Amino acid sequence: MFPEPTLSLMDVQTRHLFFTGKGGVGKTSLACAAAVALADAGKRVLLVSTDPASNLQHVFYTDIDEKTPTAIEGVENLYALNLDPEEAAGTYRDRVIGPVRGVLPEATVREMEEQLSGACTTEIAAFDEFTALLADPQATAGFEHVVFDTAPTGHTLRLLSLPNAWTGFLDTNTSGTSCLGPLAGLEKQRQQYKAAVDALADGAATTLVLVSRPQRSALAEAARTSEELAELKIRNQRLALNGLMPEPRCDDPLALALRRRDESALADMPEALKALPVDRIPLQPHNLVGVPALRALLMNMESAIDEPAEITEYLPPIPTGPLYDLVDEIEKDGHGLVMVMGKGGVGKTTLAAAIAVELAGRGNEVNLTTTDPAAHLDSTVHGEVDMLKISRIDPQVETERYRSHIMETKGKDLDSKGRAMLEEDLRSPCTEEIAVFKAFSKAIREGGRKFVVMDTAPTGHTLLLLDATGAYHRDIVRHVKEGTRFATPMMQLQDPAQTKMLLVTLPETTPVLEAAALQEDLRRAGIEPWAWIINASLAASGPTDPLLAARALSELEQIGKVQREMAHRTALVPWAVEEPTGSENLRQLLFFANNTIRQEVHT
Amino acid sequence: MKLEVFDPPMCCSSGVCEPDVDPALTQFAADLEGLNRRGVEVCRYNLAHEPMAFARNTTVRDELQADEGCLPLVLLNGKIVSKCAYPSGEFLASVIAEETEHVS
Numbered sequence: 001m002f003p004e005p006t007l008s009l010m011d012v013q014t015r016h017l018f019f020t021g022k023g024g025v026g027k028t029s030l031a032c033a034a035a036v037a038l039a040d041a042g043k044r045v046l047l048v049s050t051d052p053a054s055n056l057q058h059v060f061y062t063d064i065d066e067k068t069p070t071a072i073e074g075v076e077n078l079y080a081l082n083l084d085p086e087e088a089a090g091t092y093r094d095r096v097i098g099p100v101r102g103v104l105p106e107a108t109v110r111e112m113e114e115q116l117s118g119a120c121t122t123e124i125a126a127f128d129e130f131t132a133l134l135a136d137p138q139a140t141a142g143f144e145h146v147v148f149d150t151a152p153t154g155h156t157l158r159l160l161s162l163p164n165a166w167t168g169f170l171d172t173n174t175s176g177t178s179c180l181g182p183l184a185g186l187e188k189q190r191q192q193y194k195a196a197v198d199a200l201a202d203g204a205a206t207t208l209v210l211v212s213r214p215q216r217s218a219l220a221e222a223a224r225t226s227e228e229l230a231e232l233k234i235r236n237q238r239l240a241l242n243g244l245m246p247e248p249r250c251d252d253p254l255a256l257a258l259r260r261r262d263e264s265a266l267a268d269m270p271e272a273l274k275a276l277p278v279d280r281i282p283l284q285p286h287n288l289v290g291v292p293a294l295r296a297l298l299m300n301m302e303s304a305i306d307e308p309a310e311i312t313e314y315l316p317p318i319p320t321g322p323l324y325d326l327v328d329e330i331e332k333d334g335h336g337l338v339m340v341m342g343k344g345g346v347g348k349t350t351l352a353a354a355i356a357v358e359l360a361g362r363g364n365e366v367n368l369t370t371t372d373p374a375a376h377l378d379s380t381v382h383g384e385v386d387m388l389k390i391s392r393i394d395p396q397v398e399t400e401r402y403r404s405h406i407m408e409t410k411g412k413d414l415d416s417k418g419r420a421m422l423e424e425d426l427r428s429p430c431t432e433e434i435a436v437f438k439a440f441s442k443a444i445r446e447g448g449r450k451f452v453v454m455d456t457a458p459t460g461h462t463l464l465l466l467d468a469t470g471a472y473h474r475d476i477v478r479h480v481k482e483g484t485r486f487a488t489p490m491m492q493l494q495d496p497a498q499t500k501m502l503l504v505t506l507p508e509t510t511p512v513l514e515a516a517a518l519q520e521d522l523r524r525a526g527i528e529p530w531a532w533i534i535n536a537s538l539a540a541s542g543p544t545d546p547l548l549a550a551r552a553l554s555e556l557e558q559i560g561k562v563q564r565e566m567a568h569r570t571a572l573v574p575w576a577v578e579e580p581t582g583s584e585n586l587r588q589l590l591f592f593a594n595n596t597i598r599q600e601v602h603t
Numbered sequence: 604m605k606l607e608v609f610d611p612p613m614c615c616s617s618g619v620c621e622p623d624v625d626p627a628l629t630q631f632a633a634d635l636e637g638l639n640r641r642g643v644e645v646c647r648y649n650l651a652h653e654p655m656a657f658a659r660n661t662t663v664r665d666e667l668q669a670d671e672g673c674l675p676l677v678l679l680n681g682k683i684v685s686k687c688a689y690p691s692g693e694f695l696a697s698v699i700a701e702e703t704e705h706v707s
Contacts, residue, residue, distance in 0.1 A: 100654040103664065107671050108612075108650065115612040115651040 009240060009279045010037050010298065014207040015144065016134065016199065019240075020151035020225060021211035022218070022345055024511040026242040027051070030211055030281070031149035032059050033294040038145050039078035040295070046143040047072075047080040048133060050126045051150045055509060056082050059289050074291045079143070081133075085126030092116070092125060114464045117524070127152045127196075135195035151208060154228035157197060158424055203236035210276070214241045214262040217345065223270035230272075239276040241266070243283045248545050254538075255545035257577035285550035287509065287557075317599035318539055318572060319556070320563055323351070324590040326531055326571040327358045330451075330500060334364070337447030337492070340533075341457035342504035343514050347535040350579060351504055352455035354586040357381060360388035361583065365450040369443040371395050371436060372455065384583045393439045395432055402426075402435035433462050447498060457501060459518065460525035463490060493527055500530040505562070507534050507555035507572075516566055532567035534559055541574035542593035604680065604699065605644040608635070609663050611674035612651035634692040643699065650674065 009030075017034060019027040028051060035047040046069055049056045056064050060080065064070045066087075069079035093116045101109055133139050133146060140146050199205050208229060212222035226237055245262050248255035281297065288294055330338060340352040349372045356368035368390045381390065403426045411422050425431075437458045446452050493499045501522065505515035519529050538552040539559070563570045573589050580586050592598070639645045648656040657663050662683060666673045670686075677685040677695075684690070684698045 096652065096654060100658045103658040104654065105667055105671050108667055112612045112651050112654060 008277055009034060009209065009238065010041070012207045012238075014203075014205055014236065015146060016206040017145065017147045018151035018200075018206065018208045019147075019149050019211055020208060020229075022221065023343060023514045024506060024508050025211045025213055025218070026281075027211050028055060028059065028149045028510070029288040029294070029297065030209070030240055030242065031147050032056070033288070033297045034209075035078055035080075035145075035147040036075050036291060036294045037298050038147070039072075039075050042077065043144040044077045044142060045079070045145045045147060046133075046140055047078065047147045047149070048083065049081070049149045050083045050085055050129050051510075055513075056080055056149075058509075059294070061290065072291075083126075083129040085122050085129060088125035088129055089116070089122045092121070114461070114524075118461045119459075123153065123156055126150070127156050131192050131196040134199045135192045152200075154225070154232060155424075155427055157200070157229075157232050157234075158427070201233040201235075206234070206236060208234055208237045209240050210237060210273075211240045211242055214244050214265055214280075216265045216268070219265060219270055219273065221345075223272040226272045226276070237276050239273050239278045240281060241278060242281045244280050246282045246547065249547075250545055252543055252545035252548065254541060254543045254575070254577065255548055258548075261577055283547060283551070285547055286554050317597040318559075318592065319599045320534075320559060320570045320572045321598075322540070322591050323354065323533060323571045323573050324358070326502075326533070326569060327355055327590065329569070330355070331359060331362060331364065333497065335448065335450050336452075336497070337444060337499040338451065338453045338502065339457035339493075339499065340453070340455050340502045340504060341518065343511065343518070346504045346506055346511060346515075347573075348504050349455040350576075350586070351502075351533060351535060351573065351589065352453050353381065354580070354589045355502075356388060356451070356453040357385055357583045357586045358590055359451050359453070360385045361587070363387060367391065367443060367446055367450060367452045369393060369440060369452065369454045381581075381583055381586070391443065393436060395436045398435040398439045399432045402431065402438070433458060437462065444492070447492070460521035460523065460527060463493065463525040463527070490525075494525075496528065496530055499527075501527060502531050502533055503529045503567075504533045504535055507537050507539070507558045509558060512558050512562060512566075519566065529567070531569035531571060532562050533571050533573060534562060535573045536575040537572045538575050540572045540592045540596060541576075542595040544595075604642070604702065605646070606635070606638060606695075606699075607660075607678040607681075608645070608647040609657060609660075609674060609676040609678070610647065610649045612649065630692070631689040634695055637692070638695060638699070 012034075017031070019031045019034075021027050028049065031047065031049075035045045039045045047056070049064075060072050062070060062073060062080075064080045064082040066082055066084060069081050072078040072080055093113060096116065097109060097112055100112075130148070130152060200208075210222045210226055212218045222239065226239075229237065245255065245258040248259055284293075284297065286293070288297060330336070338352075338355060340348045340355070342348050349370055352370060353368060353372075356366045360366040365387050366389070368388060369392075370390065371393050381388065406426060407419070407422065411419050436456060440454060440456070443452055443454060493501075503515050503519055505511045515532065522529060537555055537559070538548050539555045541552075543549050543552055559570075559572065572592070574591075574593055576585075576589060580589060635645050635647070650657055657667065660678075662678065662681060663676055666676060666683060666686065673686045675686075675689055676683060677690060679698055679702055685694065
């Protein structure tokens with residue numbers, strides 16, 4: 001009935017298909033497209049989303065239920081489920097805390113709530129949702145394929161496979177338990193988790209699709225994930241390279257550069273990925289919504305642009321200002337802490353450097369504190385700008401130092417099982433955040449005198465935990481003698497006159513949703529992000545290539561959403577082909593390309 | 604002989620998720636294991652996971668109402684023997700010895 005899909009992804013025979021990758025790489029789109037293609041081939045397919053940022057509804061224009069598979073209109077044999085781990089985590093929190101509300105003191109209840117609001121609780125809750133579908137044949141009876149648009153992380157799987165993780169709960173419970181705490185309350189049987197982990201590792205039952213952008217850093221991360229999962233015996237892996245720039249149809253330098261960048265990244269493909277079967281999916285002109293668009297995706301069409309010439313005439317007017325305007329406002333205060341935060345890969349480090357270089361270039365004393373692992377900012381900007389001092393924090397070194405400190409102190413009396421447990425706890429994402437933030441706290445205190453620009457910030461969850469445990473308080477007592485003017489670091493972070501939180505995102509659906517979640521998390525800690533920066537915008541770089549111009553146009557929806565619903569201030573940063581180095585290239589991020597049009601905004 | 608420990612809420616009870624790791628925690632866990640081997644019944648509750656254990660125990664509930672900072676609380680045969688910090692192994696041994704004498 002439909003043309004044969006050309007992607008080898010469609011030859012997958014396993015019952016389960018998992019799509020994994022960073023937010024915004026197109027997991028949901030590919031999972032949806034794969035599910036549609038399998039259903040078109042006559043299989044009964046269940047599509048499952050457990051991604052908090054999932055937009056299955058949006059993709060299929062249908063409300064999708066959380067309990068009963070919803071039939072997708074227009075695709076025979078396709079059903080979808082939308083599991084929300086945030087909601088599962090919320091339900092769990094309510095179940096634990098509900099009975100003691102009003103019985104235990106209010107402050108105690110609040111502290112408990114915070115403990116159960118971390119990313120770990122959500123992740124475990126998400127896995128809990130998977131297990132029923134993976135381990136219980138009844139739950140998916142009648143479906144030939146079950147397609148998931150997310151996959152559990154190595155950290156979660158390792159925790160689950162540690163026998164010690166369970167004995168803590170199931171046996172005497174004398175020695176305290178672990179990160180698995182949240183799991184205990186989810187009341188699932190150990191057998192069920194084991195069955196789920198086994199199903200994942202069974203290559204005849206499960207295929208894992210690593211989704212990546214065809215870029216160096218993204219591929220490096222996909223390679224790490226691949227190795228981590230292979231160690232857990234999840235070896236039936238494939239790679240899907242999403243968003244490849246097709247051969248440009250005109251001589252737009254942006255398009256040519258993009259093409260070159262993709263080619264060079266693929267030429268240097270990491271070893272771990274080389275052996276995997278690969279599918280290449282070209283950059284699409286529009287966001288994928290609706291069944292026809294999904295079908296088209298896997299037909300691997302060259303490009304869906306029909307009339308190239310027209311679209312270039314319609315480069316969208318940009319409704320927001322460039323980063324330069326934001327720096328003007330930051331500079332007014334004469335000093336302060338500027339924290340550039342966001343999910344990994346959105347460009348925090350580069351933007352922090354651009355802001356610092358500009359502030360220093362205007363004659364302000366600036367301390368740029370960066371986690372840039374390559375330290376290339378150090379070498380390229382150093383000495384170029386008079387008022388700029390750069391200090392580096394290496395997250396790996398800090399985390400390693402913190403880990404070994406804990407293993408030496410806490411771990412020294414533990415038996416081998418206990419040590420294994422502790423080591424796994426130390427691999428949780430919180431560990432790195434805490435270790436890095438500890439290293440940052442020195443720099444923070446300088447914000448009262450000059451500008452301190454940092455390319456990372458703690459999440460609200462970490463801040464609340466730090467605050468609750470009193471670590472902060474002790475910290476102040478120690479440093480108050482140095483004549484700092486703020487009461488507590490937490491208060492300093494909450495005061496926009498002293499600290500400006502800049503939330504970085506990309507002009508795409510999932511990254512915007514992820515940034516919104518970070519914002520909510522900061523708000524719980526009483527911190528209001530001062531501005532949003534939307535990075536890597538094609539609209540701001542004025543492409544003439546029709547495909548890129550079409551993409552630029554499709555960015556407007558998310559830019560508008562951020563402006564209207566999320567941010568107090570918004571700045572847009574043009575897309576840069578290569579990571580900008582040197583103060584001149586960094587400064588270019590502060591402006592739009594010449595051929596862009598600013599939309600008049602009436603205030 | 605029953606020893607009950609009421610821990611403050613900890614996202615992971617190894618405490619490593621938290622900024623300050625209390626070295627006393629590990630030693631304390633080891634001490635409890637030792638006591639358990641010598642026949643003392645040991646029960647440990649984490650506020651983040653088993654709040655009902657806190658709410659049901661009137662001694663613990665009253666102490667929390669009076670002093671929110673009282674955790675960790677250690678109860679021996681239902682009576683508070685230590686609060687606000689993890690006691691040492693010697694301390695535990697001595698209160699258990701006392702209690703044994705008292706009971707006999």
